[in-house]
Amino acid sequence: MQQAIFFLFAIVAGVMLPVQAGLNTEIGRSVKDPVYASLISFVIGTIGLVLYLLLARADWGEIRNTASLPWYYWTGGLMGAVYVAAIVVLTPRLGVALTFGLTVAAQMVFGVIMDHYGWLGVPKSPINWMRVLGVLLIIAGVVIVRVNQTIVVAIPE
Template identity: 25%
Template sequence: MHNINYVLISLLGGLIVPLQLAMINAFRHTSGATQIQSTFFLYVGGAIASLVIALFVDGSIKPPLYQHASWWMWLSGLLGSFYILCIFLAAPHIGATNTLLWVFLGQMIFATMIDSSGFLGMQIKKLDSLKLIGLGFIFIGGLIMIYSEYRHSSS
């Protein structure tokens, strides 16, 4: 597996999400901010961190060549805000584990669709039965997690 470093980087990214979820939940409870206000402050912090990292890594910030970008390419931040808001709304009610499991399943289903179609210029990756079985296992795992919680709450 020659891409092990990228697998490890991806795992690190995955470790950050539940930590972020717990931190923003604590922020929301202690600050009195609503979920959408908490999302805003999260993105302000993210923008500052991105600036510092870009200055450290690239040495400067240059404006993008916006005239070469289509209007829809600027919507990524909007989608990120909706993503964060969705997990912040769900987690207090179904828990971080269930929230992230179902978010992960949604990500995997849509990523599989993107990979198999080459949507937005992504490299096409063949869809096969093993990938579909893998998605099925994630779904079954989610059902087991929900059943486990239901079983413990009803006893």
């Protein structure tokens, strides 16, 4: 049951990303800058997280535990900002499906590598033919979306 809840949470989060891309893209058009759009997105997200932590009566003292982490763990937020800015730049140029297809394919390839080596403390899960097949199917899906997109764009209206 608990695993089903985690799967559902992952699906809901996955559905939110293309919606977020559309919303942030419109903010980017409005402010005429993808970095400003990303900043607005992160400010609103930060406000939402602070409100959640206040309502959940979180133990703010736990934040001190992060002081002992190596410096590179702090780059996660920067990577998130680059990702959101990239989505704002890419979505109007590539479309939502291709943008997310490419990013998901890259995530899967690197995720399988990270799992194999157990980098950054993730549980080790060796690369095997089923995982490789899964990644190849995702890449094939991206190729099909791209080919289909090209065909659709090439048809005169």
